[in-house]
Amino acid sequence: MLRIGYHLNVKTELKQMKNKFLFSVLALIVFNSSFVVAINAQETNKVESNNPQNYFPTANQFSYNLQRYTGLNCFADFLAETSIEAFMKLKTKAKKTSVDLKIYSAWDLLRGKAKYLNISADKPFIKDIPLEKFELVVNSPIYFKRKRVVLPVKIQTDIKISLDRISEVLNNLPKWKKVFKELELPIPPFGTTRVALNDLEIKINETGLVQASSKLTSLVDPQSESIKMKFTGNLILRDKKLVVDNLQSEVEDIFTKDSDIGRSFSEFLEDLINPVLNFHKYEKKGLTIDNINLVFGADNLNLKVDGRLLPKNDEVEINNEK
Secondary structure, eight states: OHHHHHHHHHHHHHHHHHHHHHHHHHHHHHHHHHHHHHHTSOOOEEEEOSSTTOEEEEOOHHHHHHHHHTTHHHHHHHHHHHHHHHHHHHHHOOSEEEEEEEOSOHHHHHTTEESEEEEEEESOEETTEEOSEEEEEEOSOEEEETTEESSOEEEEEEEEEEGGGHHHHHHTOHHHHHHHHSEEEEETTTEEEEEEEEEEEEEEOTTOEEEEEEEEEESSOTTSOOEEEEEEEEEEEOSSEEEEEEEEEEETTTBOTTSHHHHHHHHHHHHHHOOSEEGGGGOOTTEEEEEEEEEEOSSEEEEEEEEEEOOHHHHHHHHHHO
8 A cells, every 4th residue: 555655646746747847848938939029029119329310229118128127138238248358358468358338138239239338448458559548438329230330330439558658669569660670871971871770768748749769780780889869759640640740860970960961861760650650541341530639648648539430331422522
């Protein structure tokens, strides 16, 4: 009897477990079905873009609430921010990165739509150039499709460079590395000789005055002693380019900055090193730069860049205007 009762109890428990399992599966199917219906429902909420005539649809209230209460919105936001932070840290070797992303909903994020984005990094390296601070802010609604924006997006970028590290920054510029690797130095009255410029030390004050010193080493006779070179100039913005203007140079025991040879070599050197930074080269894949502001502080050089990401049609129109 005990054995029969035991079997009956086991059979009853198995039946109850089976019913619970079926109920759980059914509940899951119902939830998923309602979720799919919700996120694929007609999107009634509209978001106004930069242009008042342009709108794009976002998840309706029912869909938004469902994603919110199930935790999908919070999870999607956290996952996106964490992924961007990890990518920035890997690519820039920044000491600290921060990402603030505001989304409409998880479903809208998957479809390339977001409200706001702020990315900042402390002491990052951008293309091997050491920066003090980098910040990118997008205050306008974002809508991407096929890796391009559907509507224009305004972008604000703030770049800070420590004046204490300006020598390191400029020495790491690929163009300056190439230029200083080999120069034609005039040696009156014997013509010219090939030299390399080494140990470049640069100082920039709060007015943008550049003062630099370096050692010139002969490439014709590497055993010869190096000679000192100095140059001054002004760091300014011109036509979306960062340039050293009014450059004056002198080389110890060879020529002074006021001599004809000094002026000629200064013009030659100015043409070689400029532009220090050309912002035009970044205007591609829909990015156009509208305004650049250069500010010198006691410790930092600040570059504030305002630009836009444009859809393909707008990009063509702007290029035609140029």
